[in-house]
Amino acid sequence: MSAPRMVGVLGGMGPAATVDFYGKLVEETAATCDQEHVPVVIWGNPRVPDRSLSLLGGEDPTPYLRRGIEALKQAGCEVLAVPCNTAHAFVPRLADVAGLELVSIIEVTADALAADGVRRAGVLATTGTRQAGLYADALRQRGVTVIEPDEPGQRHVTAAIGAVKSGGVRPVHTRALAEVSRSLADRGAERVVTACTELVLALDSSRVPVPVLDPARLLARRVAAVALG
Amino acid sequence: MSAPRMVGVLGGMGPAATVDFYGKLVEETAATCDQEHVPVVIWGNPRVPDRSLSLLGGEDPTPYLRRGIEALKQAGCEVLAVPCNTAHAFVPRLADVAGLELVSIIEVTADALAADGVRRAGVLATTGTRQAGLYADALRQRGVTVIEPDEPGQRHVTAAIGAVKSGGVRPVHTRALAEVSRSLADRGAERVVTACTELVLALDSSRVPVPVLDPARLLARRVAAVALG
Secondary structure (H helix, E strand, O other), rough: OOOOOOOOEOOOOHOOOOOOHHHHHHHHOOOOOOOHHOOEEEEEEOOOOOOOHHOOOOOOHHHHHHHHHHHHOOOHHHHHHHHOOOHHHHHHHHHHOOOOOOOOOOHHHHHHHHOOOOOOOEEEEOOOHHHHHHHHHHHHHHHHHHOOHHHHHHHHHHHHHHHHOOOOOOHHHHHHHHHHHHHHOOOOOOOEEEEEOOOHHHOOHHHHOOEEOOOOHHHHHHHHHHHHH | OOOOOOOOEEEEEOOHHHHHHHHHHHHHOOOOOHHHOOOOOEEEOOOOOOHHHHHHOOOHHHHHHHHHHHHHEEEOEEEEOOOOOOOOOOOOHHHHHOEEEEEOOOHHHHHHHOOOOOOOEEEOOOOHHHHHOOHHHHOOOOEEEEEEOOOHHHHHHHHHHHHHOOOOHHHHHHHHHHHHHHHHOOOOOOOEEEOOOOHHHHOHHOOOOOOOOOHHHHHHHHHHHHHHH
16 A cells, blocks of 8 residues: 555535535545554634625635635645535646645536436535536536525525534425425436535435435545555 | 633543533533634544543653644644543643643533532542542542542443444443443432543433532533633
8 A cells, every 4th residue: 555645635614514515534544553544634714705695796715715725735745635615716827836735626516417327417506616616517518407595595505504503403394395396306307416524414415315425425435545556 | 801812622531522522612602693602722633642541651742742732733723622631640741841821621510510519529530540649639629529430330431432432332332331420429429420521422311329520511511611702
């Protein structure tokens, strides 16, 4: 076994989603003792301004993201993972500048959909991710059509994300999210993608009539493979 | 609210226990949005040589721990948390040298037992933690007597810890751990302390006739308070 590459995780966006991702990274690593696991450094600065609001005209998170990426580089990381979909409107360029290999949660998910032969994918995401066209662009390149919630549906998605971030997910959120997911399937979606790392903590996939794809899980799997060679 | 202090987590010992601690840190923080959470940097190098084996004559983990602590200091951390009890045989001195304020999992737990008026505490820990006298010393200073498993019981504890680290906890482990815990209660323990961060992932506290104390939870609570002032 060659020496593993150290993975930098730009996290804290939000903290619960980073915990979820880190847990999946451990699960997705075939290890029989501590020493076989992936070496990681997690930069968890939850004070990064809201990524989605920024894309809609709020404070720019770039300086915060740059500082985190630089700290990860300085700590010896070679590979970068960012368990926040919306942040991917900003991080590819910053990772390039810092010389870190970004494993993009968007690209990994788009690859998985294409590999499964999916033609129409339902995508649940922040308003910022939608407006930046992150999934729409990546999927279009692979011939996959994106199906997104209508305006009332998007309001339910936004409310569920906020509930996870405040630690207050209630049945009203999980019910609405399942309903929005079902409506995407009704419109032809063959998969529902929880394309915001908070949503996987609020959506009960057993209530969705098509398979639910978890980008955080896909990212964890790819990162473990890249790090351990 | 004053600016929060950045917390350094020296983790990866093992990885699943660090995930568990990080999750508890998020839970123990009263926050209504990302930005109110504790800023953390987690240094998760699972390649640190086994702490318990080291205390029994194996490879010295000190250089690995020192490097992690220095990286956390360099990243801007002021407070240090280490979700590995056995590592506390090494870290207080290293934290001192680096100028980081260590919130000790041992001291926090000893404080909680003393505050509860406990006179006899059952302690489940690695053989290294036992031989280094980490809990015995801290509890003696507070007038609390430590009750530890007998030799066959300690072998069950060691097996359960190994099972968590390899992701392979089975009913045989959880049953044995509950049995060892009950025997501590039979010998007069008023509490059972899961004094190895892996054990809380394998012990079903509902099968123990006395309250089970989780040092990782106590550490998370204290760290959130220290960081957010």
